[in-house]
Amino acid sequence: xxxxxxxxxxxxxxxxxxxxxxxxxxxxxxxxxxxxxxxxxxxxxxxxxxxxxxxxxxxxxxxxxxxxxxxxxxxxxxxxxxxxxxxxxxxxxxxxxxxxxxxxxxxxx
Amino acid sequence: xxxxxxxxxxxxxxxxxxxxxxxxxxxxxxxxxxxxxxxxxxxxxxxxxxxxxxxxxxxxxxxxxxxxxxxxxxxxxxxxxxxxxxxxxxxxxxxxxxxxxxxxxxxxxxxxxxx
Numbered sequence: 001x002x003x004x005x006x007x008x009x010x011x012x013x014x015x016x017x018x019x020x021x022x023x024x025x026x027x028x029x030x031x032x033x034x035x036x037x038x039x040x041x042x043x044x045x046x047x048x049x050x051x052x053x054x055x056x057x058x059x060x061x062x063x064x065x066x067x068x069x070x071x072x073x074x075x076x077x078x079x080x081x082x083x084x085x086x087x088x089x090x091x092x093x094x095x096x097x098x099x100x101x102x103x104x105x106x107x108x109x
Numbered sequence: 110x111x112x113x114x115x116x117x118x119x120x121x122x123x124x125x126x127x128x129x130x131x132x133x134x135x136x137x138x139x140x141x142x143x144x145x146x147x148x149x150x151x152x153x154x155x156x157x158x159x160x161x162x163x164x165x166x167x168x169x170x171x172x173x174x175x176x177x178x179x180x181x182x183x184x185x186x187x188x189x190x191x192x193x194x195x196x197x198x199x200x201x202x203x204x205x206x207x208x209x210x211x212x213x214x215x216x217x218x219x220x221x222x223x224x
Contacts, residue, residue: 042199088152
């Protein structure tokens with residue numbers, strides 16, 4: 001089936017640092033989403049992108065819908081301990097939402 | 110969370126036994142989805158429903174069946190559980206009626222262990 005390549009797989013950073021992660025695919029998507037998941041919980045939507053080239057922010061988080069419609073990027077500025085979790089990208093086309101394998105983020109004080 | 114409840118939250122069972130997981134929504138959405146989450150695979154779609162008695166397969170549907178007799182309930186059944194079905198199962202519904210099926214809200218998950 002379709003796959004999204006998400007990188008990096010994991011990140012260990014110090015509090016205050018900026019974080020960048022991305023998601024790429026061989027397929028075109030009409031919507032890109034970024035979710036965060038904390039232990040024992042379901043994924044929670046952070047940002048939704050609907051148009052190629054779109055840049056959207058949610059507090060310290062900024063995500064972009066790639067021009068080619070085959071990729072998306074998420075940046076977190078000035079990380080804090082509560083940013084810890086697994087971040088998933090997801091792309092939508094036709095009638096299915098396809099998920100990346102996740103980026104595990106650890107933030108050290 | 111956003112009107113979606115999964116039960117049970119945790120279950121341990123033995124190989125060969127039947128298992129049913131329940132997803133209940135209070136949002137009156139047509140669409141409901143079942144995903145499984147495994148390390149290294151992200152979330153993968155098992156089955157989805159687009160209305161009462163209307164269901165379709167996802168990418169990993171083998172070994173699973175679903176039923177939707179009421180708008181609010183979507184059941185996932187493992188007729189004869191296997192160890193490879195040990196996983197965390199998530200139910201999802203569209204975030205809002207206007208967002209369609211492309212932005213999903215997830216339940217808290219059901220952790221299933223098959224011994």
